Amino acid sequence: MVSELSEEDYIDTYDEDNGSEMSYYESETEDILDDPDDDLNFEVVVAEKDRKKPYEVDFKVHSIEGIVKNQDEEVTHVANILGILKEHAATLLRHFRWNKERLIERYMDDSHDVLRKAGVITENSRATRVIRMPGFVCEICCDDDDNMLTLALSCGHRFCRNCYEHYLTQKVKEEGESRRIMCMASKCNVIVDEKTVGLIVSPEIHERYRRLLNRTYVDDNEYLRWCPAPSCEYAVECHVPQTSLTSIVPTVECACTYRFCFGCGLPDHQPSICMLVKKWIKKCEDDSETANWISANTKECGKCHSTIEKNGGCNHMTCRKCKYEFCWVCMGPWSEHGTSWYNCNRYDEKSSQEARDQQAKSRASLDRYLHYYNRFANHEQSAKLDRELYNKTEKKMEEMQQTSDLSWIEVQFLKKAVDILVQCRMTLKWTYAFAFYLARNNETEIFEDNQRDLEMAVEQLSELLEKPIEAEKIAELKQQVLDKTVYVASRREVLLEDTAKGLLENRWDFQVNI
Amino acid sequence: MTDTLTRRLIKELMEFRKDPAPDLKDLTPEKEDDILVWKAILEGERDTPYEGGQWKLRINIPRNYPMAPPNIKFMTKICHPNIHFKSGEICLDVLKNAWSPAWTLQSACIAIRLLLSNPEPSSPLNCDADAETRWATNLL
Ligand SMILES: [Zn+2]
Ligand SMILES: [Zn+2]
Ligand SMILES: [Zn+2]
Ligand SMILES: [Zn+2]
Numbered sequence: 204m205v206s207e208l209s210e211e212d213y214i215d216t217y218d219e220d221n222g223s224e225m226s227y228y229e230s231e232t233e234d235i236l237d238d239p240d241d242d243l244n245f246e247v248v249v250a251e252k253d254r255k256k257p258y259e260v261d262f263k264v265h266s267i268e269g270i271v272k273n274q275d276e277e278v279t280h281v282a283n284i285l286g287i288l289k290e291h292a293a294t295l296l297r298h299f300r301w302n303k304e305r306l307i308e309r310y311m312d313d314s315h316d317v318l319r320k321a322g323v324i325t326e327n328s329r330a331t332r333v334i335r336m337p338g339f340v341c342e343i344c345c346d347d348d349d350n351m352l353t354l355a356l357s358c359g360h361r362f363c364r365n366c367y368e369h370y371l372t373q374k375v376k377e378e379g380e381s382r383r384i385m386c387m388a389s390k391c392n393v394i395v396d397e398k399t400v401g402l403i404v405s406p407e408i409h410e411r412y413r414r415l416l417n418r419t420y421v422d423d424n425e426y427l428r429w430c431p432a433p434s435c436e437y438a439v440e441c442h443v444p445q446t447s448l449t450s451i452v453p454t455v456e457c458a459c460t461y462r463f464c465f466g467c468g469l470p471d472h473q474p475s476i477c478m479l480v481k482k483w484i485k486k487c488e489d490d491s492e493t494a495n496w497i498s499a500n501t502k503e504c505g506k507c508h509s510t511i512e513k514n515g516g517c518n519h520m521t522c523r524k525c526k527y528e529f530c531w532v533c534m535g536p537w538s539e540h541g542t543s544w545y546n547c548n549r550y551d552e553k554s555s556q557e558a559r560d561q562q563a564k565s566r567a568s569l570d571r572y573l574h575y576y577n578r579f580a581n582h583e584q585s586a587k588l589d590r591e592l593y594n595k596t597e598k599k600m601e602e603m604q605q606t607s608d609l610s611w612i613e614v615q616f617l618k619k620a621v622d623i624l625v626q627c628r629m630t631l632k633w634t635y636a637f638a639f640y641l642a643r644n645n646e647t648e649i650f651e652d653n654q655r656d657l658e659m660a661v662e663q664l665s666e667l668l669e670k671p672i673e674a675e676k677i678a679e680l681k682q683q684v685l686d687k688t689v690y691v692a693s694r695r696e697v698l699l700e701d702t703a704k705g706l707l708e709n710r711w712d713f714q715v716n717i
Numbered sequence: 718m719t720d721t722l723t724r725r726l727i728k729e730l731m732e733f734r735k736d737p738a739p740d741l742k743d744l745t746p747e748k749e750d751d752i753l754v755w756k757a758i759l760e761g762e763r764d765t766p767y768e769g770g771q772w773k774l775r776i777n778i779p780r781n782y783p784m785a786p787p788n789i790k791f792m793t794k795i796c797h798p799n800i801h802f803k804s805g806e807i808c809l810d811v812l813k814n815a816w817s818p819a820w821t822l823q824s825a826c827i828a829i830r831l832l833l834s835n836p837e838p839s840s841p842l843n844c845d846a847d848a849e850t851r852w853a854t855n856l857l
Contacts (some may be wrong), residue, residue, distance in 0.1 A: 230767055342726065343725070343783060343818045344721045344818060345721075345728045365721075366784075366818065369781070369784050370784050373785060377781075377785070378814075385817070386780040387818050387819055388819045389819040389820050389824070390817075391817075
């Protein structure tokens with residue numbers, strides 16, 4: 204009964220929203236294309252879809268080969284501009300953390316100072332050569348064999364080849380060092396360049412050295428970041444500077460499909476900005492003792508007090524014993540959610556004022572925190588349980604193929620729905636951290652409305668996905684899931700668009716300094 | 718490598734005996750049959766709170782010396798912000814990442830003696846001694 208009623212509800216709002224979105228697109232396209240035609244033609248819609256959304260950023264995914272090529276191009280470019288050897292250009296670039304512009308500017312200003320600080324000597328220097336030098340005594344191993352091979356970097360400090368090989372091997376293998384390996388003489392800061400390293404060490408150590416250098420190329424470069432997914436070897440390039448992180452949440456997606464924040468490297472945390480995420484995580488860690496009992500996986504039935512364990516992502520709970528139906532988040536009876544669906548996302552400061560007045564002030568702020576934490580943790584927990592839903596979904600997809608005439612391709616909509624569901628829970632989760640730090644102003648209500656709409660849609664989809672399959676109703680279920688998936692995705696877009704725009708326009712007031 | 722290492726250590730010993738640094742009273746292998754464990758005796762610098770003191774150091778030399786730094790510890794108890802009061806461990810950059818194979822046991826000991834009169838309050842190992850130093854500075 205409940206679900207049928209809500210279905211109508213949702214179709215209503217969906218049409219409305221769709222209508223308003225269309226008109227929004229229209230006015231935009233008119234500005235751009237100067238097209239007086241009222242009808243949206245297909246081409247325009249495609250063009251709109253390709254356009255970057257306000258919460259999206261440009262980025263590029265690079266393979267190791269691409270990284271090596273990029274490095275080489277930068278080095279060649281700088282070597283040509285400054286008229287120096289490639290190995291020296293590479294050392295300079297590493298010293299300047301691959302900030303080419305700054306290097307060239309400083310070099311033009313005072314090349315001697317730049318070279319000295321970076322540990323490069325270019326004056327009448329040829330590439331390092333390994334030579335025999337009769338009568339030479341190596342200061343390190345005290346060997347004086349006339350056949351001994353020796354070498355000196357451009358600083359002129361000469362040692363035997365054997366010592367250099369031991370030294371470089373120790374640096375690379377034991378200390379994981381690559382770009383800051385200096386001359387063996389004490390207090391000499393001349394860098395052992397790439398070419399010299401290649402001349403001395405074994406192929407195995409050289410390979411390791413190259414890998415370490417590539418690693419520092421990405422680590423040192425402000426606009427590059429390794430994908431944090433385990434054993435993924437791609438790096439992502441994104442040109443959002445650290446200084447913009449208070450107004451942009453640069454979410455990127457690696458070629459391996461892992462989504463993460465380019466700003467801080469944590470998993471996708473839209474719509475919260477990095478600095479709020481950091482604060483929130485810290486707060487949750489500090490308060491974990493208090494919060495532990497809240498995030499526990501069991502709750503008592505509000506009627507018969509038997510223990511109920513949450514075993515799926517859906518918040519609509521039914522007590523096995525007394526059949527009482529309630530909402531997992533607010534513990535209220537589910538029937539009251541019938542028309543308003545999901546009204547427990549809002550921490551209504553007015554209506555709870557009275558209750559809070561009686562309590563100590565610290566208790567009130569704890570309550571406020573717990574309110575948001577509870578919802579944050581709930582989505583985190585649900586997202587984890589939704590992973591189990593993937594397994595169940597796979598079984599369901601097989602079942603569908605057997606009991607209906609749907610092909611493998613035709614049942615993929617289920618997996619897609621779970622993908623969207625998990626992503627939306629991720630977004631919802633972070634809306635609560637965002638809301639916790641949000642100071643109340645005229646804009647807050649719009650945010651909370653968007654949050655509630657998304658929350659409601661997500662719970663509806665979650666419930667649909669947990670329904671058992673009835674052979675005769677598969678077509679109907681498929682249509683419902685398809686519709687709901689599209690709707691949920693659109694609600695997420697609306698919320699992210701509004702928060703991202705608000706950040707850029709400085710519309711949000713936060714309770715903390717950012 | 719062992720031959721090279723022995724040759725190098727013998728040369729270091731000879732050089733110390735020929736031309737010892739002023740406040741380094743002794744630098745020699747502790748036992749006859751093990752060239753990888755040395756001892757050193759430092760004397761406190763004049764006009765410092767350490768004047769008149771004597772400190773024994775134990776030096777453990779790794780197999781890959783001098784590519785890797787020696788491990789040096791205070792055997793005599795000392796109260797200093799960069800030296801661990803209980804273990805005698807020393808917090809000094811040249812004994813860690815700033816080590817160069819051209820350094821010697823003697824030059825490392827001299828660097829440690831310099832540390833005695835010039836503590837590095839920014840990298841304290843011994844929190845209590847550090848607090849005392851700051852307290853003493855406040856008094857001055
Ligand atoms: Zn040198
Ligand atoms: Zn040598
Ligand atoms: Zn990846
Ligand atoms: Zn971030």
